[in-house]
Amino acid sequence: MDYESANVSERRMLPPRIAVSSVAFALEPHGEISGAPDAGLSGAGASMTDAAVTETVTLWIPLVRRNREPFAGTWALPGGPLEWDEAPLDTARRTLADAIGASPSETVLDPANSANSANPANSANPANSANPANSANPANSRSPANQAGPAYLEQLYAFGAPERSASDQRLVTIAYWALIESSASGSTETQNGTRDNTQPENVAWFSADSLPPLAFDHADIVAYALWRLRNKTAYSSVAYRFLGDSFTLAELRAVHEAILGTRTDPANFRRQALASGNLVPTGEVERGTRYRPAKMYRFHEHPASDGMGFSPEP
Amino acid sequence: MDYESANVSERRMLPPRIAVSSVAFALEPHGEISGAPDAGLSGAGASMTDAAVTETVTLWIPLVRRNREPFAGTWALPGGPLEWDEAPLDTARRTLADAIGASPSETVLDPANSANSANPANSANPANSANPANSANPANSRSPANQAGPAYLEQLYAFGAPERSASDQRLVTIAYWALIESSASGSTETQNGTRDNTQPENVAWFSADSLPPLAFDHADIVAYALWRLRNKTAYSSVAYRFLGDSFTLAELRAVHEAILGTRTDPANFRRQALASGNLVPTGEVERGTRYRPAKMYRFHEHPASDGMGFSPEP
DNA sequence: GCAAAAGTGTTCCTGTTACACCCATGG
């Protein structure tokens, strides 16, 4: 992590570059994701060669191997420069799609839409309503027939310390974090256990627990994103975005447990999940189980469930 | 709010500008803050001429009148361009100090320092510990003899939509929000009820409830900052930063009530505040009251009270 | 019927709310 200090006189002249990088989480069993040519790197890399190590479900993150200086050859978060006519959120979507081979599709967002309702006087009794930012996608209802763009995308932080890039030009990075729908979830899509094969050669998925050395301060960014994901999972509802349109409560609970690394009593989890008012029974039931089939639910934001309602990024 | 679309061909050539803007909150009774030459503007402006309207304590925000296009003549958040060798947090501090006439002093910050403890496995039982980001200033212990720089400063959001500036050059703004220690609070400083007079002529304080029309999308930024402040006050502990080193529980409760716009039972507030484990009695008591003097407390972050512990901005 | 998971009921406990009451102080 030693940045060689750059040429100051040059740096002073150059305008800062603005980039967007994304931490995209996917939830998969070990050994189920298509690796890159030579993943498994120095010590911690998650080599995909040994199939089905354990059947634990864990968080995976796509990384891109840099082919330019600085940090050429090291893994980095997917991302790219902010184009002149592009909103940062769109840059995140686009570069993420480029990296993991998905069409830019549904978006979920930031302290999102409806700038009007950011009024005071709704702060009355915050005790039980979840907490900070999160909100509903106004044009929700996930479009079914697409290659799974991020199911959730939210700004994380803008990193702008002058010393974070070793190059001549200063680099300000707006970081996003995203959730990718699990390939094993109910949707009608590719169930081959391998993520869409259109992803480029220099991309690989790594277990969030054991990442290779990362370029820039990307390791910090990942740590922060992980922290945010866990917080939002615990206090708010994002976990369902890893799943398809409909899911069982056991699936939802499994996602929670995988993210938080805890066990939860199924009975209590059920009650709390249902009490949130955000789960609507679809009427369908699970099929093909050896045991009693579970009811399926769909997520639907309860009116006034939390809603700060505000859209910094339209 | 109609931005005239800029000259596209020119815009395409110019690199984006990066600016930092801050929403700084101060908590003062009505009519206690030194106004600008001619505050009170179109409709909603808080004219300072009528002294002591009501004795309600409310949130105030400093604004700067722009003297350059775009939006010349309109009020805007204090801020300025990100200098080539400056971290955004420092830019926020500096420009805020320029605007409100305070020396850059103590900082508190962001998902703050100690990048190590951002480990997993501390997410165990999040039920009662407060919630999202917030953390202790490692080098805390507010330096006493300064002109009250912001008592709290945290990144809010990076606004980068291409259409948010009407000028030829694209503008990306990293917004911060800050808390300014109340001038009426216990410290040894200027008690004249007027904020430090070194502030420039084109700066005025406005009641957060009734702001004039703002440049760019600054009204949205303020709304978002207000929402964050209320959230953090309700779920976490920032409110004490409006006060001096030591304060009574009644003062702390008054701050909460002013921010959230609620009434709280003093008895219950007391218990909850003390139960947080973050308040240490100083041994001193209030003096000069007509009634029973209240004990004074100092805020001291309880070890493991929340702590995501991470520093995106070192 | 047996195994395993879905789903329900019940108890205990903790933290919050509402409110009655006592305590300390300046006038």
Add this chain to the structure above:
DNA sequence: CCATGGGTGTAACAGGAACACTTTTGC
């Protein structure tokens, strides 16, 4: 001693954790 706010006690209530128990399926 009285007015007023500081500070304590306590009963009612709500939500969560723990766990016993019933239901539904495939084999």
